[in-house]
Amino acid sequence: MDLSIIILNYNNKNLAKELLKNLTEELSLPYNFEIIVVDNASYDGLDDIIKEKFPQVKFIQSDKNGGFAYGNNLGIKEAKGKYIIIMNPDLAILSNALEVMYQYMEDHPEVGLAGPRLINADKSIQYSCTRFPDWRLPFYRRTLLSETKAGQKWLDNYLMKDINHYQNIYVPTVFGACMIFRRDVLSKVGLLDDRYFMYMEDLDWSRRFWENGYKVAYIGRAEIIHLHRRQSAAESLLKVLRSKTARHHILSFIKYLAKFKGKKLPPTV
Helix, strand or coil: EEEEEEEECCCHHHHHHHHHHHHHHHHHCCCCEEEEEECCCCCCCHHHHHHHHHHCCEEEEEECCHHHHHHHHHHHHHHCEEEEECCCCCCCCCHHHHHHHHHHHHHHHEEEEEEEHHHCCCCCEEEEECCCCCCHHHHHHHHHHHHCCHHHHHHHCCCCCCCCCCEEECCEEEEECCCEEEEHHHHHHHHCCCCCCCHHHHHHHHHHHHHHEEEEEEEEEEEEEEEECCCCCCCCCHHHHHHHHHHHHHHHHHHHHHHHCCCCCCCCC
């Protein structure tokens, strides 16, 4: 098996349906590939859609919503491909991005994990590769501090706005909305850490790839539309603390800091 594609669903059956149509009817992938869909206990009817319209797709029903890492790990454990791609259901592939990603991995055996250039529906760039953050991350990503001069400077550096996002380059981290990796390195690197429910799984994983001697890459020449819109960061601290997703973000970042406390950042070249 050349390629395994994993889609994690949680109450997004319509988006998942469109992505499956995209992958099975609109693209002609020159590989022996499989598609695995994991439902994170949303029970939203996606299984019936797959049975009726996409019988070639393997469906895994999780009996609990264990979060991003937990759900994707269920799919990874079943995957047979030389390469595995994790995809959020809110993606649209209107180019040869998957072939570009696959060929990049073939040509760069030193790379264990990589992500494409994600763009919004209006074709603007979503900054989906970053440098390793410090303790200021939740404050500059989630509060009005992002609008300060210091906040803007920190965010521009964190989001790597100084690089050419249309070129391929090694980067410290890539975002989890779409990632390709080598299945045979998991025995060394390990699965996604399911102690995180939401957020930081991709940061943690990218760091572990580097620590285990594999490079992480941003494939700027592979373009994929990501329909997700991040919540506004321009909020008061009180409003942030009332937001469930913001609380998950902060809690996961605390777990990340505790996990890597006292450890030096790995070199990323």
